[in-house]
Amino acid sequence: MEHHELIVIGGGPAGLAAATAAAETGVQCLLLDEQGTPGGQIYRAVETIPEERARLLGPDYIYGRKLVDRFNASSATYLPGTSLWSLNSRREIGILRDGQASLMRADRIIIASGAMERPVPFPGWTLPGVMTAGAGQILLKSSGVVPKDGVVLAGVGPLLLLLGWQYLHAGVPIRGILDLSPYGNIWRSLPHLPGALMAHHYILKGLRYQMQLKMAGVKFYGGVSEFHAVGGDVLEAVEFTHRRGRKRIETELLLSHFGVIPDSHLSRCAGCEHYWDHSQLCWRPVTDEWDNSSIEGIAIVGDGSGIGGAVAARHAGRIAGFEAARALGYIDTKQRNEAAGKDQRWMHDDLRVRPFLEARFHPPAELLSGPPDETLVCRCEEVRAGEVRRAMHAGHRDANQVKFLTRCGMGPCQGRQCDNAVSQLVARELGDEKMISGGYRIRPPIRPLTIEQLAGLDVGDASQ
Amino acid sequence: MKADVIIIGGGLQGLSTALHLGRRGVKSIVLEKESPGRHASGVNAGGLRQLNRHMAEIPLTVEAARMWKNIRELVDGDCDVVLRGQVRVAESDVQLKKLQARVDMLRAQGYEHEQIIDQETLYRLVPRLVEGCVGALYNPDDGSARPFHAATAFRHKAIALGAEIRSGVEVLGIEEGGDGWRVETSQGSFTAANVANCAGAWANRFASMLGEPVPLKPQAPTLMVTERLPHFLDLTVGAEGYQLSFKQMQNGTVIIGGAHLAKLDFEQEKSVIDFATLKTSAQTVTRFFPHMAQVRIVRTWAGIEGFMADGIPVIGKSAKAAGIFHAFGFSAHGFQLSPVVGRIMSELILDGKTDLPIEPFDIRRFQKTE
Numbered sequence: 001m002e003h004h005e006l007i008v009i010g011g012g013p014a015g016l017a018a019a020t021a022a023a024e025t026g027v028q029c030l031l032l033d034e035q036g037t038p039g040g041q042i043y044r045a046v047e048t049i050p051e052e053r054a055r056l057l058g059p060d061y062i063y064g065r066k067l068v069d070r071f072n073a074s075s076a077t078y079l080p081g082t083s084l085w086s087l088n089s090r091r092e093i094g095i096l097r098d099g100q101a102s103l104m105r106a107d108r109i110i111i112a113s114g115a116m117e118r119p120v121p122f123p124g125w126t127l128p129g130v131m132t133a134g135a136g137q138i139l140l141k142s143s144g145v146v147p148k149d150g151v152v153l154a155g156v157g158p159l160l161l162l163l164g165w166q167y168l169h170a171g172v173p174i175r176g177i178l179d180l181s182p183y184g185n186i187w188r189s190l191p192h193l194p195g196a197l198m199a200h201h202y203i204l205k206g207l208r209y210q211m212q213l214k215m216a217g218v219k220f221y222g223g224v225s226e227f228h229a230v231g232g233d234v235l236e237a238v239e240f241t242h243r244r245g246r247k248r249i250e251t252e253l254l255l256s257h258f259g260v261i262p263d264s265h266l267s268r269c270a271g272c273e274h275y276w277d278h279s280q281l282c283w284r285p286v287t288d289e290w291d292n293s294s295i296e297g298i299a300i301v302g303d304g305s306g307i308g309g310a311v312a313a314r315h316a317g318r319i320a321g322f323e324a325a326r327a328l329g330y331i332d333t334k335q336r337n338e339a340a341g342k343d344q345r346w347m348h349d350d351l352r353v354r355p356f357l358e359a360r361f362h363p364p365a366e367l368l369s370g371p372p373d374e375t376l377v378c379r380c381e382e383v384r385a386g387e388v389r390r391a392m393h394a395g396h397r398d399a400n401q402v403k404f405l406t407r408c409g410m411g412p413c414q415g416r417q418c419d420n421a422v423s424q425l426v427a428r429e430l431g432d433e434k435m436i437s438g439g440y441r442i443r444p445p446i447r448p449l450t451i452e453q454l455a456g457l458d459v460g461d462a463s464q
Numbered sequence: 465m466k467a468d469v470i471i472i473g474g475g476l477q478g479l480s481t482a483l484h485l486g487r488r489g490v491k492s493i494v495l496e497k498e499s500p501g502r503h504a505s506g507v508n509a510g511g512l513r514q515l516n517r518h519m520a521e522i523p524l525t526v527e528a529a530r531m532w533k534n535i536r537e538l539v540d541g542d543c544d545v546v547l548r549g550q551v552r553v554a555e556s557d558v559q560l561k562k563l564q565a566r567v568d569m570l571r572a573q574g575y576e577h578e579q580i581i582d583q584e585t586l587y588r589l590v591p592r593l594v595e596g597c598v599g600a601l602y603n604p605d606d607g608s609a610r611p612f613h614a615a616t617a618f619r620h621k622a623i624a625l626g627a628e629i630r631s632g633v634e635v636l637g638i639e640e641g642g643d644g645w646r647v648e649t650s651q652g653s654f655t656a657a658n659v660a661n662c663a664g665a666w667a668n669r670f671a672s673m674l675g676e677p678v679p680l681k682p683q684a685p686t687l688m689v690t691e692r693l694p695h696f697l698d699l700t701v702g703a704e705g706y707q708l709s710f711k712q713m714q715n716g717t718v719i720i721g722g723a724h725l726a727k728l729d730f731e732q733e734k735s736v737i738d739f740a741t742l743k744t745s746a747q748t749v750t751r752f753f754p755h756m757a758q759v760r761i762v763r764t765w766a767g768i769e770g771f772m773a774d775g776i777p778v779i780g781k782s783a784k785a786a787g788i789f790h791a792f793g794f795s796a797h798g799f800q801l802s803p804v805v806g807r808i809m810s811e812l813i814l815d816g817k818t819d820l821p822i823e824p825f826d827i828r829r830f831q832k833t834e
Contacts, residue, residue: 088736404612412762444737448760454746
């Protein structure tokens with residue numbers, strides 16, 4: 001089995017920073033990236049993007065070039081186009097590259113798998129024509145594709161505003177921006193505002209986006225509830241309640257967004273302990289101050305460890321990189337503490353905006369745990385919310401038992417899409433939040449592997 | 465807490481025992497340290513196989529098959545039972561002769577459930593099988609069920625008949641008291657005149673507490689499931705000389721087993737899938753079903769299960785303590801036996817005997833050699 005000192009998983013801000021920091025201390029480091037070029041989702045295609053589109057995406061995006069340049073200049077090895085289908089507690093990794101599956105192991109692993117958009121099963125969410133805002137932004141970044149016929153943006157979270165602003169500059173007709181966060185969020189977020197002002201550039205940016213959108217005549221709907229995507233074979237319109245009246249906006253494209261959550265499938269596949277974060281409403285790995293997980297030698301950094309954004313992820317990556325260098329004997333504890341000190345302070349400052357954002361963009365409980373019985377929860381196995389509720393009433397009192405009985409979460413995505421929703425349905429139905437004691441157990445391969453690929457698995461030296 | 469019978473282990477054997485006791489009006493308490501069906505019972509391959517069983521198990525498996533056929537009468541649910549047959553494929557005439565010898569031996573003892581089929585019949589039954597196989601051992605009445613559905617149905621029926629299932633209750637000790645057996649648990653103590661040890665991979669803990677340790681080895685057999693495919697297979701397919709269990713489920717997915725073992729940390733109750741081993745499993749699949757090469761594996765998992773040194777379970781009374789009964793160590797083929805095991809256990813507890821031949825499963829077979 002191929003062996004490495006340090007393997008970093010993911011080429012976004014956290015992974016790039018971690019690999020760079022560790023490699024610069026002398027650690028032999030390999031970075032595995034599913035993408036073809038470094039940058040992750042946030043700095044996707046940052047090396048190759050045309051200048052005009054880069055300017056459209058803004059200076060935060062362009063900063064990614066610095067990060068990539070420094071990584072490229074380091075001794076770290078970059079393995080693009082590599083998907084991971086397994087990670088276990090023995091730090092053995094299953095990878096797939098150019099159709100060839102193989103196993104490798106490492107003394108230390110830093111998981112920087114980043115975030116994914118929170119999947120929310122609202123009525124009509126599976127209609128063709130309904131996409132996530134993240135998918136819309138990927139199309140914009142990677143190939144400059146924009147919806148020419150107009151779009152409705154709906155949901156909760158800063159990305160909606162950012163994408164609206166980017167679309168505005170790209171000349172996309174925006175039929176409406178629907179804020180589904182409850183009105184009460186504004187009041188609940190106010191106590192966090194003074195702290196957040198320590199990182200006020202985020203808030204100023206948000207206000208600027210909102211103002212420019214309003215000045216351009218884009219219609220905002222706040223306090224939206226009972227939100228439905230409607231149509232026959234494809235999306236025709238969105239319907240929702242606004243100021244006690246029922247409204248309808250015709251559209252062929254809806255981009256929805258309900259915030260981002262850690263992509264925790266890899267760390268859960270490895271068996272790292274996780275807990276339910278009531279503020280971010282998602283599973284988070286249990287980590288110490290150096291982002292070490294409950295499994296010896298595996299650290300989890302960046303948004304994969306809890307949503308903090310690209311800047312915090314960059315600092316967290318460097319901190320974990322120094323910690324790996326210490327654990328591998330390249331620097332001592334004192335050197336690690338000195339090297340990581342600045343990043344720890346900067347990260348701390350940057351994260352001050354989070355409690356405010358989490359309160360301001362807290363998704364409504366009704367939307368997350370109360371989809372109507374007929375709404376599909378698991379797309380792969382076509383399991384509806386009602387079946388999940390019936391399973392619980394028949395005595396299956398945790399997410400895994402519901403999964404065994406109904407097959408929800410057993411399809412090709414292995415619960416990536418319905419895991420959070422089912423956890424919250426279970427908790428709400430049982431009237432006890434403590435019942436969110438564990439999500440689905442995640443089984444490898446976490447990315448599909450063909451039987452032929454497994455039959456041809458390169459296990460290297462089997463005696464290890 | 466007092467009961468007529470305490471059953472340790474909320475797996476299928478324990479639940480079946482509770483169900484059969486309930487049918488005769490006897491209330492039991494099932495003590496399960498996690499949730500019912502959490503380990504092998506809930507996640508096994510669900511094979512209903514009489515084919516190619518150990519000779520000692522033949523009378524039990526034949527009776528169990530009869531019970532599975534009428535499973536609705538027993539548990540009020542169908543457990544997703546499908547009985548379309550199982551085959552054990554032979555690649556060579558030598559292998560086929562070996563299988564024929566087995567059939568002859570069974571015939572001599574009066575059993576007709578296994579037969580040899582020729583090449584033509586085999587390919588009619590399993591059209592996508594790779595060319596060149598010569599025949600197979602076949603039982604048309606075998607098939608499969610959905611394990612978690614079965615465990616659920618057995619549990620619900622047991623409860624309906626008066627059993628009490630306690631989840632999250634770990635048994636810590638067991639001792640004889642004035643009024644029967646006293647079982648100490650993480651949730652207080654329970655007493656009963658009779659105790660059934662149906663604790664699967666953990667059963668040796670209790671056997672040891674009672675002074676009759678057994679060579680039981682916890683292992684974690686692995687299963688794989690593929691994406692959904694158009695229907696191509698009715699039967700469950702095994703192969704002589706290979707670790708293979710291959711079946712297509714009603715929803716189109718294919719379940720691949722064969723008791724390939726995961727790496728198990730028994731103390732932590734955690735198994736780690738061993739892909740270097742599963743590579744062999746995948747090679748066996750493509751050897752017999754080349755059209756599966758590009759099919760994607762969606763998931764692999766392993767269930768913790770107790771294996772006996774001689775490959776057959778312990779079923780029967782304790783040799784050391786009156787009022788203690790064992791049913792464990794099914795060595796990766798206990799699912800099919802579960803309805804009959806519950807019946808046997810209830811008869812042993814209530815009547816002191818059963819008319820099925822269970823001598824080969826006596827726990828004393830391990831004590832003799834001491």
